[in-house]
Amino acid sequence: MMEDPILEGGERVGLFHYRVSSAGWLHFLQQNERRVALLAFWADESWATALFLCAGEQPLLVSTAIEQGHYQAVSPYFPAAQWGERMARDLWGVEAWSARDDSPALDDGSWSLITPLAAHPLPVADGMGQPLPACRMEPSQTQVPGLLGIDYALSEGAMQQIEVQIAAGHRGVLSRLMGLSPQEALPLISRITASGFVAHPLAFIRAIEQAEGRRPNPYERDRRLLLLEVERIGVHLFDLSQTAQHVGAGLLASICEHTREALAALCADYGFSRRLTNSITLEGQSEGGEILPFMQALSSMLRPRLIQIKQLMGLFDNRLKNIAIIPTALAWDYALGGAVGRASGRYVDFRFMDEGMRVQALGGAVRHEGDAWARHRQRMTECEESLRIIGQIMASFGQERDGNVIPRTDEGLGVAEGARGDVWYHLQLEAGRITKIQIRDPALPLLAILGLVLEGQSPEQLGVMLASLGLSPAAIAL
Numbered sequence: 282m283m284e285d286p287i288l289e290g291g292e293r294v295g296l297f298h299y300r301v302s303s304a305g306w307l308h309f310l311q312q313n314e315r316r317v318a319l320l321a322f323w324a325d326e327s328w329a330t331a332l333f334l335c336a337g338e339q340p341l342l343v344s345t346a347i348e349q350g351h352y353q354a355v356s357p358y359f360p361a362a363q364w365g366e367r368m369a370r371d372l373w374g375v376e377a378w379s380a381r382d383d384s385p386a387l388d389d390g391s392w393s394l395i396t397p398l399a400a401h402p403l404p405v406a407d408g409m410g411q412p413l414p415a416c417r418m419e420p421s422q423t424q425v426p427g428l429l430g431i432d433y434a435l436s437e438g439a440m441q442q443i444e445v446q447i448a449a450g451h452r453g454v455l456s457r458l459m460g461l462s463p464q465e466a467l468p469l470i471s472r473i474t475a476s477g478f479v480a481h482p483l484a485f486i487r488a489i490e491q492a493e494g495r496r497p498n499p500y501e502r503d504r505r506l507l508l509l510e511v512e513r514i515g516v517h518l519f520d521l522s523q524t525a526q527h528v529g530a531g532l533l534a535s536i537c538e539h540t541r542e543a544l545a546a547l548c549a550d551y552g553f554s555r556r557l558t559n560s561i562t563l564e565g566q567s568e569g570g571e572i573l574p575f576m577q578a579l580s581s582m583l584r585p586r587l588i589q590i591k592q593l594m595g596l597f598d599n600r601l602k603n604i605a606i607i608p609t610a611l612a613w614d615y616a617l618g619g620a621v622g623r624a625s626g627r628y629v630d631f632r633f634m635d636e637g638m639r640v641q642a643l644g645g646a647v648r649h650e651g652d653a654w655a656r657h658r659q660r661m662t663e664c665e666e667s668l669r670i671i672g673q674i675m676a677s678f679g680q681e682r683d684g685n686v687i688p689r690t691d692e693g694l695g696v697a698e699g700a701r702g703d704v705w706y707h708l709q710l711e712a713g714r715i716t717k718i719q720i721r722d723p724a725l726p727l728l729a730i731l732g733l734v735l736e737g738q739s740p741e742q743l744g745v746m747l748a749s750l751g752l753s754p755a756a757i758a759l
Contacts, residue, residue, distance in 0.1 A: 286335055287312040288343070295692040296491065298342040300328075303353065306345035310358040317341065318616040321705060321721035322355050322365030326373050326399055331355055331362065332694075332705060332721065334616060338629060340694060342707065347375050354380040361615045361729045364757070372398040372455070387758060389413050389448035398456055413446055418743065420449040425747050426475050427755035431731075433740070440740055443732035450758035458718050463489045464563060466715060471559055474722065474756040476519075479505075479512040480699030481706075481720075481756065482561040488695030488706040489563075494687050500679040501564050502637045504572050507674055508560050509697065510667040511579065515544050515556070516700035517620070517660040520751045521590070524657055527745035528600040533593045540586045547582060551575035573678060576671050587664055594661060601654035605734050605746035608651055615726040618702025621750060624659040625651035631698040632670075637682055639673035642666065653749035699723065701751050722756035 289308045291299035301309060306329075317333040320340070324330065329352040330344040345352060354377035355362035366377040367386035374396030377383070388395075390412035394402040420428035430446035454473060458466050463486075471482045483505055490496065497505070522537035545555035551574065553560050607617065612625035622629060626649035632638050643666065648655040691710045696703055702723025709717040727750055735746065 286317055286333070286341060291343070294344075295342065295690055295694070296687065297340045297694050298344065298692060300344045300346075303345055303348060306343070307353050309343060310353070310355060314358045318613065319355070319359035319361050320616050320703070321719070321725065322359075322362035322369075323707070323719040324352065324365070324369035324373065324375050324377075325717070326350075326375060329355075329369075329375070329377075330707070330719070331359075332707065334629075338631070338634065340696070340705075342694065350374065351376045351378055353378050356381040361726050364725060364729055372396065374399050385413065385448065387448050387451040389446075389451070397453075413448055416444075416446055417740075420446070423747060424744060426753040428758070429747075429752070429754045431735070431743070433735070435740070438739060439737045440735050440743075441737070443735050445728060445731050447728070447754040447758040450754055452759065454759040455718065455720075458715055461715050462713055463715070466718075467561075467563070468559070471561065473720070473759070474753060475556065476516050476701050476751070476753055477512075477699050477704055477722070477756060478556050478558045479508050479561055480697045480704045481722075483509060484695045484697040484699075484704040484706045485708075486561060486563060486695065487697065488693035488708050489710075490693070491687060491695060492689070492691050492693030492708065492710050494689035495564075496636070496687075497564050499637065499681050503674050503678050505561060506635065506637060507572060507576055507671060508557055509699075510670050511544070511548070512557055513667050513700040514583065514664050515541055516751075517664050518544070520620075520748065521657065521660055523748040524601070524653060524745060525597065527748050528597060530593075530597040530600065533590065533597060536586070536590055536593065540583070540590065543582060543586070544579065547575070547579055551578070573675060576675050580668055580671060583664075583668060587661070587668070591661055594657065598654055601657055601745075601749070602650075602652055604653035604742060605738070605749055606650075606652045607730070607734060609649055611730060611733065612651065615730050617726050617730075618698075618723045619700065619751070620656055620659040620663060621727065622702065623663075624648045624655035629703075631696050631703045634696070635698075639670060639677070642669040642673040653745065656749050656751075701753075704756075720756065720759060724753055724755075725757050727752050728754060728757060 289305040291301045294300050317335050320334055321332040328344045333341045335341050357379050363381045366380050369375050371387040396402050416430035416432040418431045420430045423429045428450035432444045433440040434442045470485045473481050518537045518541040522534045525534035549555050607625045609626035612622050612627040628647040648659050695706045705721035707719045
């Protein structure tokens, strides 16, 4: 893994984690600007950490020490890092030298403490809190799951100078997770975002298992893989429905929503919650009905409905073409994942890395057009692909497969390929308690390019563009 990226004087501290000096950090950024993709950036009072994807889809964590509250910014070399830099500044008070943007990301001017996660937070003096400027579209008006504000100037009917706000959605999740045991943290993580009731806890549990040097038994492993595909179908149906609704395809939207509700009812019939909340648990604590009868009933219900949806989609193709185009180069530069990335020609799917995944069922057609139509078609393709995966797992459920024994390091990096892309958790344990945790939701890189995608578009198209992107900042404003 380490033959391609240049790490000068790096010290290995985890399975995928290296620490470098400030000089080594800068050298790495300068030498690898076009050789690796940035997935996420985090910083606290002690360390700045960047998560990269190397050749062969291998993850790499690189950290450098925070020196006197400062570190060399990543955003001049990897622009997608700017949201992480801004959030670290708000929460911990660490400054990024030469950052592209140092404006507040989470602090909306109403906080009672400055840098609340720092060892010594400061109270806000009278008159110090500066509220963020009002947006043309306030967070309650953008109709996305989560609070997203969008400001822009109008020039000849087109949006220009676009700024995005997520501060209204901040919930202090990271601070609430510190010091908890995995069991105590799981209910909160399971509710971080409605698009990841399965994906987020699964990525978290995989990080825990890696930190503790454990592997799930084959039955639990396959159960989790099946539930991840059920969630994928449900979220794709939601995004298909919302997009169709915004272009006046009421019949298509209605059938997608009815199918999603039938899926939710089926979940409840077999002992799960309607949206699979709390369905991913620590090994040995799974609840709910028999998973295989549930999958059989689900497949029987979905197949004819997906055929009907696919037939209807062709009637409305022209209403979605050339809307919110994401070029292939942009998808690669910002590591866009899920259906959005694959619709723009970036075929990266972390299910290929999952232990026990029946990879022969993967490989649904990847598009390259990058517009709302391509994303619409890609989601439909992935629903069909999920049914194939479910069928393959059912046919060999619980079969043992070879897997490497990993040592216990008390540090874990977990990933799950959710419906909207790859979810990552990086954490450290001490005496069975979480001492550090950082979260990367696939909406983060989308947020970084949103201004570029919306630039020059009509405000009247904002609803369909956001729906087509499947954008929710709920798991970013943590």
